[in-house]
Amino acid sequence: MTRDVLIQLLYIVAFALFIYGLMGLTGPRTAVRGNWIAATGMGVAVVATLLTPGMGNWWLILLGVAIGTAAGVPAAKRVKMTAMPQMVALFNGVGGGAVALIAWVEFRQSAGFAHEPTYVAVASLFSAIVGSVSFWGSLVAYGKLQEIVASRPVGVGKLQQPLNLALLLVSVGCAAAVVAGADSSWLIAGLLVSAAALGVLVVLPIGGADMPVVISLLNALTGLSAAAMGLALDNTALIVAGMIVGASGTILTNLMAKAMNRTIPAIVAGGFGGGSGTALAVDGDRSVRRTSAADAAIQLAFANQVIIVPGYGMAVAQAQHAVREMADLLEDRGVTVYYAIHPVAGRMPGHMNVLLAEADVPYERLKEMDDINREFARTDVAMVIGANDVTNPAARTDPDSPIYGMPILNVDESQSVIVLKRGMATGFAGVDNALYFAPKTTMLFGDAKSSVSEVTEELKAL
Structure with a gap:
């Protein structure tokens, strides 16, 4: 059996475990087992990826895995159930941030995608924008849930939507310039910074009452950015895992929005949910x-x-x-x-x-x-x-x-x-x-x- 065949077989096993594990999350009796099955699938996918020729410095990769494990496992074990939403928001944001950093590295290593197919540049830059929005938006959501940031809507009034649109246009404009052939490092920096500001300014005006929907929406965005990066890197595991997260997150976001009798655009527009904790008048x-x-x-x-x-x-x-x-x-x-x-x-x-x-x-x-x-x-x-x-x-x-x-x-x-x-x-x-x-x-x-x-x-x- 050749290495390429082995890698593809391992990916197939991993995807089957992803889906089977996801099925287990439909009920509390099977949820723990489902998580372990999906985690096993991810382990298999990581092994398959590491077997890919030209993966690079194995010691550096193992060091990264060790650092992530040392930080993640104790944090997950010590977190209280009351703080679980904050942890979910934070871990989800880290995924989006990782994708954005990968896009930045790919830009630098390829001299602005100079000799890459157009679809690679487009997918990478899309991942950079969405991943950065997800990372910084998730940090704000974490801050609101942890009450570090005011849970009430915080915005700039009528300028909010024009400002958000301007930041989006800056991000897309920088991406378009790179796809057109520009290779200035300032362009990728401008893209990441404007997308970061967009993520912050989109979530800040959303009140605490909508945070469950926001967490789900940002989770879906992280999945989509990972899938796009998988397309750019020709990594099947990223594509499949990202699409599963993106699709399930989108469905969940839509269901929760309907449960509140609101639309997703209305939630993103902000302005709902005070969370000020002021006492009610009693007279x-x-x-x-x-x-x-x-x-x-x-x-x-x-x-x-x-x-x-x-x-x-x-x-x-x-x-x-x-x-x-x-x-x-x-x-x-x-x-x-x-x-x-x-x-x-x-x-x-x-x-x-x-x-x-x-x-x-x-x-x-x-x-x-x-x-x-x-x-x-x-x-x-x-x-x-x-x-x-x-x-x-x-x-x-x-x-x-x-x-x-x-x-x-x-x-x-x-x-x-x-x-x-x-x-x-x-x-x-x-x-x-x-x-x-x-x-x-x-x-x-x-x-x-x-x-x-x-x-x-x-x-x-x-």
């Missing part, structure tokens, strides 16, 4: 009703059906295991318990599913929005744990609300609602939640994990 008929752990336990214990609505507040408090223990006690009493999962609850796609799967919550108890909404009308108690915007009835009733038209969980249709929150701060969208002031709603203030544990102890005492 007159807008007062809230407080409850205690003992009263909440009584309501839950004598209910026929309870729906738990998790949100980012549950993630912050790491309350998923306490929630599972409470739900087990209720089920032992004959209470039917479901978990209502909104598509954009938390700070990344599937955030709540991952947290609850970690606590071994039965998968059949997790209900997506379309399936669970019909259940709220016959539910005795809905317990909202740190979810804000996805439960706000203003999305249905107030045409002046920024979130009007966004599909929500119909928590307000339950017989009674218990909301667990630290205080009266707004959610990512920065708007008041009318649910908190409804007559059927009571508020249990405090850390979610502590509050749930107190309710559990009261249930045990009944």
